[in-house]
Amino acid sequence: MFLISCLLICYLIRIARLYYRSYWSVQRLSAIPQPPIDGYMTGHGKTLNKWKKENKMLELWINWHNTYGDTFxxxxxxxxxxxxxxxAILKEITTDLRHYRKFDGLPNRSLYGQRLVGTESILSGNGLSWALKRKVMSQFFAKVNMEELFYKCKPHMEETELSRWKKVIGSGKKIELHDQLAITFTSYLMVMGFHNFMGSEKIAKNVYKILEALPKQLNSWLSFLCSEAKDETVKMIHEMRTEAKRAVMASNKKKNVLKRRGEKPSTTNMLGFLIDANNQTVSGQKRSLDDTTIFTIDDIMTVCLVMDNMVKQISSLFMLLNDEPECQRKMFQELRETSIDTFEGLNSLKYTEQCILECLRLRPVLTRGTRTYNFKKEEECKFGGYIVNERSVRVVFSEYVLHHSPKYWEDPEKFNPERWYPGFVPEPFSYMPFFVGSRGCIGKHMAMMLMKLTLSVLARNFDMEQDFDPDNMPDFTQEFAVMRLKNNVDVWVQPHQPTEGC
Structure with missing residues (x-):
């Protein structure tokens, strides 16, 4: 009885401390605009949960932004x-790496205890090791190297992947667009040095399951913890990491053979660059071989996961084009009439690029971002002109809100590729689908090239028409930072029958 009383007293003291800390936090920050709280212990939890249940989280951000201004x-x-x-703050977030760090509490580090991408991958890392790694990888992803990569990926898409699509579709079939595109985009990894890794269909399936489980870990951790789905997901991660390790070891073995022959190994593919990037000296000390391998595996997992972003983007494009048939007709006409025998031909797909850019505006893959801002002791803790009185602040921003703001975009809810006329430049920091600055997406040039290449080959070989269920239209979930499709994007596909002038 005495023990229970002590535990109860400790619990009540803890509650009282939390209430006290919350109350004074609200008072200290009272000069900063803020929506009315639901309660000192719940903050805005009830409001956030209500809008999350209705899948309207982004609408809530827009409402708050319109009511309380740019900073609250x-x-x-x-x-x-x-x-x-x-x-001004977004500019600082994207350039000042002394203060702003990636938030380590995000769920892309591990999944149900199974290491996913760790804390030092090219996506999640911070500090000097991340900067050195990015410097090496920027050589592979540089815009000037996209022409060479295009000539590697083009025959793969026109032969291997096109044959697979023809086999799946036959004389005509309704398909789940995301599933088929996932295999296609994952298969490009085979051209980039991942041929010793598991097959593209297996990767695509595993990535889909893993990404599906991430928000469940966030929202219903206890109920999902003992489920078969959790065990299946952990098994998939373990399998992918094991296969990734084999690919790294095989690549290292090949390099060692060349060294023994007195030949200098050359790095020409993505896997080779990832291995080289993780062999960099950090703080004057060499990483151990085991560490280098583990961090390279983290990066391979990262690459596999982010390849799905291009899949979601093209699926979103077909969702938007469903209401704009004239835009779809113009895009397909350009794709069919433009030869992509050369890299210059691919770059001449201007209207297609405008459609992709507009899709990236309306449906960005990353709907919001978060950073941790750490103030130095001698500095006055200011944020957006306000005194914060906190040494460490978590900062949230939303690309989706910026992309839908009438302050920067005329008729922001309309899908209008023509707004991207030649020479058009958005207002600074109003358009960030690939983010910007030193932490901007390192693979943005590759993503644009692969999306245009894929659309071009598919359009020249197939007629594609949306076949959505009017009672269950495709939508995306707003509960997670990375866009996830809630349901299938069904498309009727059949072999293209060229008509005169098309």
Whole structure:
């Protein structure tokens, strides 16, 4: 009885401390605009959960932004979160790596205890090791190298992948677009040095399951913990990491053979660059062989996961084109009439590029981002002109809100590829589908090239028409930072029958 009383007293003291800390946090930040809280212990939790259940989280951000301005504070439980769409702050977030760090609490580090991409991958890392790694990888992803990569990927798409699509479709078939595109985009990895890795269909399936499980870990961790789906997902991660290790070891073995022959190994593919990037010296000390292998595996997992972003983008494009048949007709006409025998031909697909850019605006893969802002002791803790009185602040911003703001875009909810006329430049920090600055997406040039290449080959060989269920239209979930499709994007596909002038 005495023990129970002590535990109860400790619990009540803890609750009282949290309430006290939350109350004074609200008072300290009262000069900063903020929506009315639901309660000192819940912050804006009830409001956030309500809008999340209705799949309207992004609409809530837009409403708050329109009501409270570019910078305001809200609370998750008792923790204050700074929200901003201020261009000056966004510029600082994207350039000042001394203060801003990736938030280590995001769920892309591990899944149900199974290491996913770790904390030092090219996506999730911080500090010097990440900067050195990115410097090496930027050589592979540089815009000037896309021509060479195009000539490697083009025959693969026109032969291997086109044959697979023809086999799946036959004389005509309704397909789930995301599933087929996932295999296609994953298969490009085979051209980039991952031929010793598992097959593209297996990777695509595993990635889909893993990405499906990530929000479940966030939202219903306990109910999902003992489920078969959890065990299946952990098994998939383990399998992928084991296969990735074999690919790394095979690549290292090949390099060692060349060295023994007195030949200098040359790095020409993505896998080779990932291995080289993880062999960099960090803080004057060499990583151990085991560490280098583990971090390279983390990067391979990262690459596999982000390849799905291009899949979601093209699926989203077909969702948007469903309401704009004239835009779809013009895009397919350009794709069929433009030869892509050369890299210059691919770059001449201007209207297609405009459609992709507009899709990236309306349906960005990354709907929001978060950073941790750490102030130095001698500095005054200011954020957006406000005194924060916190040494460490979590900052949230939303690409989706910026892309839908009438402040920067005329008729922002309309799909209008023509707004991307030649020479058009958006307002700084109003368009960030690939983010910007030193942490901008390193693979953005590759993504644009692969999306245009894939669309071109498919359009020249197939007629594709949306076949959506009017009672269950394709949609995306707003509960996660990375866009996820809620249901299938069904498309009727049949071999293209050229008509005169097409």
């Amino acid at each position: 504070v809200f609370y998750i439980s008792t923790r204050p979160i700074m929200w901003t769409a201020d261009p």
